[in-house]
Amino acid sequence: MIRLCAFADESGKELEVQARELCRHGISLIELRNVNGKNVSDLTDEEAVACREYLAANGIAVWSVGSPLGKVKLSEAEAHMKKVERVCHLATLLGADKIRVFSFFEAGDADFEAVKGYLVRMTEIAAKYGVALCHENEKEIYGDTLARVKTLIGADIPGLGFVFDPANYIQCGEDIPTALEALFDKTDYFHIKDVVAATGQLVPAGHGDGCIGELVDRIAASGRDRVLTLEPHLKVFEGYGQIDNTVLHTAFTYGTNQESFAAAVEAMKKVLADCGYTEAALADGTRAFVK
Numbered sequence: 181m182i183r184l185c186a187f188a189d190e191s192g193k194e195l196e197v198q199a200r201e202l203c204r205h206g207i208s209l210i211e212l213r214n215v216n217g218k219n220v221s222d223l224t225d226e227e228a229v230a231c232r233e234y235l236a237a238n239g240i241a242v243w244s245v246g247s248p249l250g251k252v253k254l255s256e257a258e259a260h261m262k263k264v265e266r267v268c269h270l271a272t273l274l275g276a277d278k279i280r281v282f283s284f285f286e287a288g289d290a291d292f293e294a295v296k297g298y299l300v301r302m303t304e305i306a307a308k309y310g311v312a313l314c315h316e317n318e319k320e321i322y323g324d325t326l327a328r329v330k331t332l333i334g335a336d337i338p339g340l341g342f343v344f345d346p347a348n349y350i351q352c353g354e355d356i357p358t359a360l361e362a363l364f365d366k367t368d369y370f371h372i373k374d375v376v377a378a379t380g381q382l383v384p385a386g387h388g389d390g391c392i393g394e395l396v397d398r399i400a401a402s403g404r405d406r407v408l409t410l411e412p413h414l415k416v417f418e419g420y421g422q423i424d425n426t427v428l429h430t431a432f433t434y435g436t437n438q439e440s441f442a443a444a445v446e447a448m449k450k451v452l453a454d455c456g457y458t459e460a461a462l463a464d465g466t467r468a469f470v471k
Contacts, residue, residue: 182469185209185243186410191441193418199238205445208466211409213246214419221267228273242274250282257298264302268309281313287322295322303339314341317348324352326359341368346390347375356391371411381431382413384447396455412444
């Protein structure tokens with residue numbers, strides 16, 4: 181079984197819009213990143229509780245916190261630990277048991293021990309709150325390439341999971357079939373973002389070189405239930421500049437963020453259908469894809 185999750189801030193800034201668009205497309209899980217013009221890490225306790233309650237009233241759960249933790253220079257990591265504590269606390273208020281994290285900018289191979297040390301401290305903080313940290317292969321951080329992600333996995337840091345983003349790997353010059361072969365069994369969940377390797381243009385799932393269909397086939401062969409988080413980046417959205425300092429290059433044009441979000445969902449559903457999956461209602465009222 182495969183369930184879809186999404187960075188719904190790509191459909192709109194306001195929480196009401198995000199919830200509406202998720203419900204419209206039958207998605208009951210959100211990776212919360214920006215809400216009402218605020219990054220999730222900047223929410224007050226009261227805002228976090230209100231956010232969780234509003235989403236729950238609409239049948240949506242915060243499956244993961246799409247935090248910016250670790251997206252700072254390595255030289256700023258010590259001061260960053262207070263933010264780690266704060267976001268872990270917010271995760272408990274939001275009802276999430278996992279937080280997406282990164283492994284610091286301006287950190288090269290020679291900095292591995294420092295990177296590892298801070299990640300260990302981060303996971304120790306998270307453990308106090310009963311949440312897990314999941315490392316994403318973002319561009320220009322320590323863990324951006326296949327080799328470095330394998331080094332982090334080999335470090336066996338307790339409580340550190342891993343997110344696989346195919347578009348980010350392509351943008352770092354990696355071969356996706358090779359990366360999937362090496363990391364599939366070691367990945368906790370996947371971000372669905374596709375890109376054309378030759379042009380660097382972001383496209384809906386299945387239109388680029390991210391091997392999204394092959395990923396789905398691997399999930400089917402594994403027999404494991406999985407969650408796929410849509411992070412399409414098909415149109416600039418509120419807060420994009422805080423997430424990625426590069427110019428967004430896309431191959432398709434959409435009039436609104438709701439249109440680009442809908443295109444991303446429908447493209448992913450087509451990939452799932454082409455791989456033999458059928459959308460179905462579960463006993464709890466949510467929807468999933470079964471084969």
